[in-house]
Amino acid sequence: MNHPHLFSRRHLLQRAGAGFGSLGLASILSEEGLLASESSDPLAPRKGHFDGKAKSVIWLFINGGPSHVDTWDYKPELEKMDGKELAGFDKNTGFFANAVGPLMKSPFEFSPRGQCGKMVSSLFPKLGEHVDKMAFIHSGHTESNNHSPALFMMNSGQPRMGLPCVGSWVTYGLGSESRDLPAFVVMSDPLDRGLPKGSAANWGAGFLPSVYQGTWLKPKGDPIDNLNRPSHMNDAQQERQLALLNRLNKQHVTKRPGDEELEARIKSFELAYRMQKAAPEAFDIDREPEHIKSLYGVGEKHCDHFARQCLTARRMVERGVRFVQIYSGGMENQRSWDGHNDIQGNHSQFAGETDTPISGLLTDLEQRGLLKDTLVIWGGEFGRLPLSQKSKKPGRDHNPHCFTTWMAGGGIKGGVTYGESDEIGHHAAVDKVHVNDLHATILHQLGFHHEKLTYTYNGRRFRLTDVGGNVIRPIIS
């Protein structure tokens, strides 16, 4: 049954950019003879335009907008200007035009860390040990000063709702190495502090087939829907059911020889059954030895939840999951890194929740040899202003003009810094990096020419980087 509307090889070829179509699909792997016909499986593993250094991505989304001047972007000049008004400041830069305070130095101490001597805030005692693995980008800038458009920007390349996010583009391009787990997994705050603003649209597939949307692991109960056998039956009973199904479906398909889609659906039940068996094991971090759990901080009250998520992320990429995104913090304000009030308290709390787990993740990935092909990204939707936001305890408001992101692993150089903010961290100043550039770099590490990873929809050839995007070559090893 081949007609143009199916999600078939032809469908993909028709919609995908020429570069991808000719290179990517030609090299579809047939894995373990599992798939009667790989071309009709939209998640079959594929290669990109070239051999990328990274096979998978773990994106630690520092939700709410972390303050770069209090974390990784050391600004001695800001200390000198502490308490001074910033002349000519546009009050509408942040979210609260009526709470603009003077310049404010960081309440945190900075000290040189690692061999590269990167100045790191006291917020990250453990993560500071890993600076030689990280490439810092201090000159990021984005297009919105408001959470949800900025989140959409960071996730989909445009400050609008409804475009495919990075994880969707990547799984569309590469499929998945895992036959038992979702290709693209998202974890959100498990402490009832909410979803990131814009919620599921941040991991939506937009106009790409919905198979490429992120699978949100529910923070409570079963992480994935329909993964448990109905309670009234045992394994043998379900197997008997599936055996009958298989038999009857095969009788049906014999009258329709060569129908790839019907064959694929028969296989999908086999795949589903395997997923049902394998996924709970993959999510069960209690199978990890104690020393690994403690490396991540599992069991430590202030960071247990994030430690579990980081450990889950490692187990995912180990099993071939393509793209994992973990949100640190919930919706906004004091429930996330959105430190409008009391930047010191806010960032101490959230850095405290993540310092040990992320440090453990980097150590663990490295010791297992996974770091070289896992791209780890740390960053939020925007930065924060070097000025204080008036409040009981001073906070900082949104800053779309400047923020810091770091990447590690997956072919990224360690211990390097790219781009600079101005002397107080208000604007990106040297080697400015647009969000499209970050995306181009991520795609590059996975083996894509970002201009060629395209999808035609409503008459237009879309790409993640829209009309922009430059790969940040100096941070690539």
Added chain:
Amino acid sequence: MSKFLFPFAAILCCFTHTQAEQTPPDHAERMKAGIALFRESIRPALVSDCVRCHGDEKVRSGLDLSSRKLLLEGGDSGDAIDLADPSNSFLLALIRHEEEPTMPPKKDKLADSLIADFQRWIELGAPYDKPLLEKSSETTEMRITETDRDFWSFRPLSNPEPPTPESDWPQTDSDRFVFARLRENKLSPSPPASDRDRIRRTYLDLIGLPPTPEQMETAVSMSHEDLVDDLLASPHYGERWARHWLDAARFAESHGFEQDYDRKFAYHYRDFVIKALNADMPWDQFVRWQIAGDEIAPKDPLAMMATGFLGAGVFPTQLTEKEFESARYDELDDMASTIGTAMLGLTIGCARCHDHKFDPISASDYYRFVATFTTTIRSEIDVDLDPKTYEEELAKWESEHAEMDSTLNAYESSPEVTNAFQQWLASDEPSAISTGDWTILDISEAASSRRETTLTVQSDGAILAYGNAPARETYTVKTVPHSLPIHHIRIEALTHDSMKRKGPGRAGNGNFALSNLKLFAVSTGDETKSRKPIKLISAKATHEQNTEHLSVASAIDDDPSGTGWAVDFGGIGKDQAAVFQLETPLTFPQGTALEFQLAFANNGQHSLGRFRLSVSSSTDPAVITGEGRSAKLDEALQAIAGGKTDAKDRKILFPYFAKSDPKWVDLDRARQDLLARKPQPQRTKLQVSSEGFPPTKHHADGRGFPHFYPETHFLHRGDPNQKGDVTRAGYLQVLMRNGKTSEDWHRKPPPDWTRTSYRRFGMADWITDVDDGAGNLLARVIVNRLWHHHFGHGIVTTPNDFGLQGALPTHPELLDFLARKLIANGWKLKPIHREILLSATWRQSSLPYPGHASLDPENRWLWRYPSRRLEAEVVRDALLSASGQLDTTMFGPGTLDERHRRRSIYFMIKRSRLVPMMQIFDQPEPLSSQGSRPSTTIAPQALLFMNNPQVVNWARAMASEVDQEDPATAIKEIYSRALGRPPGESELKDSLHFLEEQTTSYEGTGNGRQLALADLCQTIFGLNEFIYLP
């Protein structure tokens, strides 16, 4: 690119670049040779093959070849020529046909000698003697020409004759077109599908539900034509086909973005689509109403609902000031883009930042199109959804009322009654009417804070509340007292048949709770209109529910809502009175008004159903119910005493005379009851997109979001910070013919119409104008959508793109034939469905046909019926229907509860909480128009059939409805319900075997057979056959 320019710029004085520093020694010779070559060979080639699309009428791909400067600027793909490495120039690669798109497009390659000339010319520095075109400015608007209008989809409809092949296969005209194409491609059609397959296919395709066993048996003995007509008349047809349009309309019931607030009244749009399709509303009207129903038929609630289309897109309700304007332009873009793709199959939105790259739509066209919606916003308005019924009821009531009045008048003016009344007037009785402490107030105005309640003043001075009692409300009553001073006021709570247990309250038990009573003196005379609160002190009542929070005193305590006067436990069903003393007696001048505020907020629906207000100048009036004096009565009594009564006085006195006449009392009561039953319009809130209504409130209002800007500007690069001129509403030039311009469709509102601009009315006229406007394309796009949904792919396989990037029609004559037929049939869709479903093409078998698969693997020419997986909604609806669980209630708000049992179109579509079961089967995200859904096969779908609790429940429900005794009978029933056919021999055997084993395995559970049957039902749900169109 300018780096390649330096060596030559100094001499080429017609170009303005002045940065040349070095000039190669042979420069002059090279220039001379280059210009000679240009004149002789390059210029003619550019003029004949290139510049029309690259500089003159268009600047395709951003490349303008009309001058050297513009050539060197390159286009969207980067530099066109490389002066440093001429042979590597992109332009050469394109004309050598080494790269896509080959140039010139759709023409033979240029002669090799000419290509060599191009290379030589570039080597010589690509000089021009002068620009190819005289241009006033470098940013001229794209010119739309007759050549553009000659693109296949923009042309007027052709009038093709169906071919007349020598074959008896074709059943309809459509078949004749299809057959001709099959023949051309050396294919022949497949045999017809079996009856059962055809019937099941007809059901699933037309109404989205499988036939029940009974329907299947009935249909087997029916003609196909009758079956199709029956199903087209089914209300389920609208539910099935509305869902297709909702994809195109990017319909959802929430704003999207971070808060994703619900749009509680957006569901009316879905109801409109279902109703319109079921009624076979002409497609042109359907389109017109969605664009401008509020202007075209403002009195028709359906037309108002239709405008929900414009406002169905996403909107970020949390905005900072910097985002206000761009958010509004995004909103305008959403309306324009959706009209473009959904109705016209045109990607208008692509012309937002620059002229459309492929289609003849200029950025100016875009902004004119968008400007049509400048003042259009989302609003929620109250509308009587059934004004006809209200008008009919009102007319009926008015005639009843007139009849009642005349009966009463006739009785009152009969000689016996008038004589008796005259005698009564002359007697002592009138003087005995009114004594006592209380004077009843004449009510000048009485209103409730809630529109559900209507207050009417009755002839005894009481006020009757009518309508469904709202949870909480406040009555405001105004009166001008005549007798002064006022020491006390009285509220009588009076019984009436309209209330439970006769009241006096409207609560379910006849009670009320007067939470708070306030009194104001309003001076009407002076200009200041002062409004002074009057303090009430001690309170007494004939009965109070308790002496604490439900005492009469609590009506004037400090707690405005938690306490109040109530009368349960002995007081229900009887008249009651409460008396309040004024702290300072009122002695204000005649003409001062009193305003009473009675608040009912303790408890749901605890308002008074009938009450009367009185005042007393006594310092210690009796706390009683019953009539008292009234100003008018006093006057009338004085008139009697004076010996001359006029008609007015007699009218006032008459009821006092007549209340002892049982016949009059009955008539009067009947009239009062009729007054209380006066019909009220039943208003419902609707989300509309219109102009001049208050905007739908949202988060950004707090920061002063204006909802619209009075003017729409042309934006350079789509950027609100780069505004050009203000644009005037207009339409797409490529879809205007016979010398017409936008102005020809512009409409002026009638003199009595001020609320909206009528700009959208003009667009509605243009888009449906078959002679000069976009009507032909509109018709082509919709008949293609119908074809698309009946066959899984359209005659144009890109249903949302009929532009240059879209697919060409496989059967262009058929498409035009159907579009013509649509228009000839008054734009009704059902005749087109009929044309398609009665065709032999549609009735073919879907089984593969040896040989053909290799000739036409994609089945483009329709040599068989294309089987395909059912859409998400149909999968779920089929499960519900087969298991006997389907609730067929239509219309109204939807739900997010996955357990609901109505058809899946009634899932509420909340953008942040899309229903997993729908998403997993490819229901699209409702963010922009979707013309075709992908059909993926993934493991989570299988997991759903294996483990989903709803699926398990439905399987159990089905199992409980089949034969419990004989397994073979049960299996036959299951097959018949789920698949519309009996099981085959081996299927029956396998199923029996399964039942036996599975039942045994459940031994000891007590209901092993039931569980095994349910497991079998679930297995049958998992069959490919169950979720594929046969």
